[in-house]
Amino acid sequence: MKIFEIYKLLILLLVFIQIPGYAQSEKNMIDNSIVIPLKIGKNSSTQFETLVLEPVNLFIQSKPVNEHSPHIQLELNIVDDNRRYSTFLWYYERSSSDQKINYPKAYQNYSFNLKINKEEVELVVKELDFGKAMFIDLGQTAVIGNLTILFEDYFGESSVDINGNQTDAFNTYHISLSEKNEQKTVSFMSLNKQVGKEPSIEWRDYKILILEDSEKALKLKVFKNGSPKKKPH
Template identity: 50%
Template sequence: MTAHSITIPLKSGTNPSFQFETLHVESANVVIQADPTQHVLPNIQLELNSIANNTTYSTFLWHHTDAEGYQSINYPKAFQNYIFKLTFTTKDDIALVVKKIDFEMPFYIELGRTASIENLNMTFVHCIGEWSEDIHGNQHSAFNTYNISLSEEHEQHNISFTSLDCADKKKLLLTWKQYTFIILEDSDKALKLQVSKI
């Protein structure tokens, strides 16, 4: 454990609860699906329930590796001023890392949740699915519109944007005050952000 992070070893099944600063993490449940015929890392899912400042947070962290070795993850996830992520080298060496969120640190924020870095608060307010149709009523493009509410001390601001264009792999940059918000990934359930000070 350092001043800004804690690493908790995990085992398959139910794990003990723990406290980190104002954050209480209830007993976490880990499911490991290892395929003995594959020479890839196991598929891991962690059910996480936590409480901070009288607010509860329930989520899943998962790591999936397919037969070709492609890895898919949905963390680190943000909750208030903390992020949660998994680290592991084998199915017997898995840990949950809890850190304070900092600038330049990529993280996922789920719909309806707030992440905080110092005095900056970011809430993923909503995602609205939209589409366009041709004159015959055929849908030919679909996209989402996202809204993030920002606040710092007594100032508030909303930023809105549409889905990233997956074909060109470009990231979206938005600014407010002295902050730059890089939208790395988007979905109807979570956004992957990176925040920098200008």
């Protein structure tokens, strides 16, 4: 066999060979996003830009054992350099017109979403964008454009009557907002204490709607004004 033919054969082998433990997902990458088909149980790790995505376990049950058990749940690890973020994406279907989800999950610049078509489930990863809802887990950071949002912490509070019986309970949440060299920590109360209002935060050129709150995650939607606001003199 000629040397040139051997060289061509080696090139073909390098194209089709797979790295052990990693899914070859380039075919599913479009415009800084990736779609990963999932199977029940453990799935192969996938390299996406600087992240290693580890779909640890996909669990599907058509008839949940109780009302608190999800129909579909994905345990997902995200490894970025020396950092590891572990989370769950779940889907409940109370009825054909009543579904509850806790995704897209935000981590750094990316959103992690489940695309469900009957028994077929895909993990969809793309860059975060303005005007789209996202969930931020406690202690995690989302980066949209130049804006960084950190769900810092929360404090549980309650009130009691004269007999010492608890009459009310709510949380106060703290999130940190930063852009370039400016930073601000803002606080807000549980949504059930803000009836009749549109809970939102305005800072610099941004408006952040607070859609859902819990001790584990906040559901937010971020908008950026078309023109920058003038700073007061």
